[in-house]
Amino acid sequence: MVDAFLTHFGLKHSYINELNPIMEGVYNANPLFFLFIKLSFSVVLYLFVLYKKVPRSALIMGLILLASAFYSLALAVHLSWIILVLV
Template sequence: MKPCIFLLAAGLLDAILTHVGISSGFIEEGNPMMKEVINKGWSYFYLIKIFLPLLLLGLFYLKPFKGTIRMLLISTCVLYLSVLVYHMVWVVLYLNTSA
């Protein structure tokens, strides 16, 4: 269950940082599908970033993940952590260029 909660928190943090970065003009969305969602509205973007991890939590609650599925979930957490580290790098760069 902890990896699912991490994905929910990471998704929300990713959404907030992406919104701030795009709104400030410091970054652009790299995922073409998410770029289309953002073009339709930020509320859709946030809805996806929150709904999908919640769905995963619900599925986990019904039947805990084991074996290969759990390994894929942990791999996803590691990848998402690298995305958050990437966000932190551009936040630091942005703060250093703004000062």
């Protein structure tokens, strides 16, 4: 959810560019729909954890680890540009 709001803020104020071409197209077409999609992903992931329905296959676990790594990297990038903007 933090990623959604930080990305929206950065795009709205032209501090960053969306690197995902599909999400860039969505944002350019409708920023509220962009936020809806990003927040929906967070809600779905939260529900998986809440109801303990996370699939246990090696493929799914690998994808979860990869997604976690990318989101961690994205948050680090967001924090770095926030620091640069504030300084």
